[in-house]
Amino acid sequence: xxxxxxxxxxxxxxxxxxxxxxxxxxxxxxxxxxxxxxxxxxxxxxxxxxxxxxxxxxxxxxxxxxxxxxxxxxxxxxxxxxxxxxxxxxxxxxxxxxxxxxxxxxxxxxxxxxxxxxxxxxxxxxxxxxxxxxxxxxxxxxxxxxxxxxxxxxxxxxxxxxxxxxxxxxxxxxxxxxxxxxxxxxxxxxxxxxxxxxxxxxxxxxxxxxxxxxxxxxxxxxxxxxxxxxxxxxxxxxxxxxxxxxxxxxxxxxxxxxxxxxxxxxxxxxxxxxxxxxxxxxxxxxxxxxxxxxxxxxxxxxxxxxxxxxxxxxxxxxxxxxx
Amino acid sequence: xxxxxxxxxxxxxxxxxxxxxxxxxxxxxxxxxxxxxxxxxxxxxxxxxxxxxxxxxxxxxxxxxxxxxxxxxxxxxxxxxxxxxxxxxxxxxxxxxxxxxxxxxxxxxxxxxxxxxxxxxxxxxxxxxxxxxxxxxxxxxxxxxxxxxxxxxxxxxxxxxxxxxxxxxxxxxxxxxxxxxxxxxxxxxxxxxxxxxxxxxxxxxxxxxxxxxxxxxxxxxxxxxxxxxxxxxxxxxxxxxxxxxxxxxxxxxxxxxxxxxxxxxxxxxxxxxxxxxxxxxxx
Numbered sequence: 001x002x003x004x005x006x007x008x009x010x011x012x013x014x015x016x017x018x019x020x021x022x023x024x025x026x027x028x029x030x031x032x033x034x035x036x037x038x039x040x041x042x043x044x045x046x047x048x049x050x051x052x053x054x055x056x057x058x059x060x061x062x063x064x065x066x067x068x069x070x071x072x073x074x075x076x077x078x079x080x081x082x083x084x085x086x087x088x089x090x091x092x093x094x095x096x097x098x099x100x101x102x103x104x105x106x107x108x109x110x111x112x113x114x115x116x117x118x119x120x121x122x123x124x125x126x127x128x129x130x131x132x133x134x135x136x137x138x139x140x141x142x143x144x145x146x147x148x149x150x151x152x153x154x155x156x157x158x159x160x161x162x163x164x165x166x167x168x169x170x171x172x173x174x175x176x177x178x179x180x181x182x183x184x185x186x187x188x189x190x191x192x193x194x195x196x197x198x199x200x201x202x203x204x205x206x207x208x209x210x211x212x213x214x215x216x217x218x219x220x221x222x223x224x225x226x227x228x229x230x231x232x233x234x235x236x237x238x239x240x241x242x243x244x245x246x247x248x249x250x251x252x253x254x255x256x257x258x259x260x261x262x263x264x265x266x267x268x269x270x271x272x273x274x275x276x277x278x279x280x281x282x283x284x285x286x287x288x289x290x291x292x293x294x295x296x297x298x299x300x301x302x303x304x305x306x307x308x309x310x311x312x313x314x315x316x317x318x319x320x321x322x323x
Numbered sequence: 324x325x326x327x328x329x330x331x332x333x334x335x336x337x338x339x340x341x342x343x344x345x346x347x348x349x350x351x352x353x354x355x356x357x358x359x360x361x362x363x364x365x366x367x368x369x370x371x372x373x374x375x376x377x378x379x380x381x382x383x384x385x386x387x388x389x390x391x392x393x394x395x396x397x398x399x400x401x402x403x404x405x406x407x408x409x410x411x412x413x414x415x416x417x418x419x420x421x422x423x424x425x426x427x428x429x430x431x432x433x434x435x436x437x438x439x440x441x442x443x444x445x446x447x448x449x450x451x452x453x454x455x456x457x458x459x460x461x462x463x464x465x466x467x468x469x470x471x472x473x474x475x476x477x478x479x480x481x482x483x484x485x486x487x488x489x490x491x492x493x494x495x496x497x498x499x500x501x502x503x504x505x506x507x508x509x510x511x512x513x514x515x516x517x518x519x520x521x522x523x524x525x526x527x528x529x530x531x532x533x534x535x536x537x538x539x540x541x542x543x544x545x546x547x548x549x550x551x552x553x554x555x556x557x558x559x560x561x562x563x564x565x566x567x568x569x570x571x572x573x574x575x576x577x578x579x580x581x582x583x584x585x586x587x588x589x590x591x592x593x594x595x596x597x598x599x600x601x602x603x604x605x606x
Binding site: 105 | 501505506
């Protein structure tokens, strides 16, 4: 059953040189209990999409030019600020990239978890306290009730990210958006946090959107994947399909960048060029100027997502002809 | 569980900051003298005694007497009480009003331009001139001096609070709190303002010094509290005429003023050294 449906979402930012489109025509949906991965380079519009869903885009300068975001049947873009505020936490929660700065340095972590609980539910201080301790134990903080008195600077990066998860999950959200939740952590801690995320998904039955540029994270966690490039979705597929038979040249390029154990490579393959600035995106297919398979037609029209069977969609003119 | 360690606390670091301790002692002397005024200065500061005028400092008159034979010891200490009262009142009003204005301007962008331009306009006047203008309108009395000084210094405090708030508003933990469903009021009161307290505290300690100094200036110029109320400015203004014959009349309240301002400035510097992590030097 569909929990969140984003339909042709387009947002822009007002800049000194005029309006710049950040994301264009982004559409996807996510079911209850599903984990959707969104991959793309920095600047491809992943975080803007997440903030738009949360209703946290700073407006101005941001503007939503079109599209709908439907969560649980409600159109989020037409909700009042108050209603949106009530939804954040118990409805949709978010975990940010930087665990070192995502906690308020002047309050104990216990205070911060309890504050979140009491913002949404009328519990006594004591009830909220035991609920917070319980949550800290769930996210794997040892001797949780003693740790409630700790200040953020007394915790390691991994522990802080666990606390962030506890804050996000303490109101039992139906959807969790994790924006690069493990980027700032080392690989061991990264694996632990991802495992934890999967466990918590199973326990709470919530849907999760994981935003990352790390294909490994996607392979490990996601059920379905959305590949974004320069503000557009270029490919969308169940995770196994995507890794087995990527269709879009950009996805293939991304996967070719991942080193494998089987083959010895002196140098990793890279996609030539850089992600274009939003104001200087090429006409037609956004990837055409970096694509090895581009033909003149690619510069003329924007390819739309086409279905290639089994919920596998890609936006490229060259797929059909080579097939 | 790791125990809270006193060695790393702010208080511990302050107590090991030599200049802060010196400032605290200097300012402390004045505060204690002001607080104990009825005990240590039992002589009425306004009691005239023409027989004893222009007595130099002695065991009978610790600070000597003035041109009306009033005990300068009593007058300076009661003057200290008034200075401390005015200083604390101005600091209190500033802390509340400056924080409110600064927080509103820094947090709600729509207010920012309007509020800060009014602020700039007020700050464009020299402090003493603006204070004189305000007391000229209100009339010279202690409460009017407090109002005048608050009008003069609140924009400065508001500016400092605003600049912290503008930075803090964009912090990740503010974003995170918003993502957890916190409203503007909660974000301001719990996540933004507590983190803006360090620079405000430093500013307020300097502000206390400015307030005392400007109050003395106003009463020296005759637009502060009305004589015979003993204030350091009044005493100095009267003593000015006898500077060559009875130099103690003007120098002693001057020294008290200097000790207060110096003490508060050292205190403020110490606070800034300890509270601002960017300035923290490896010791």
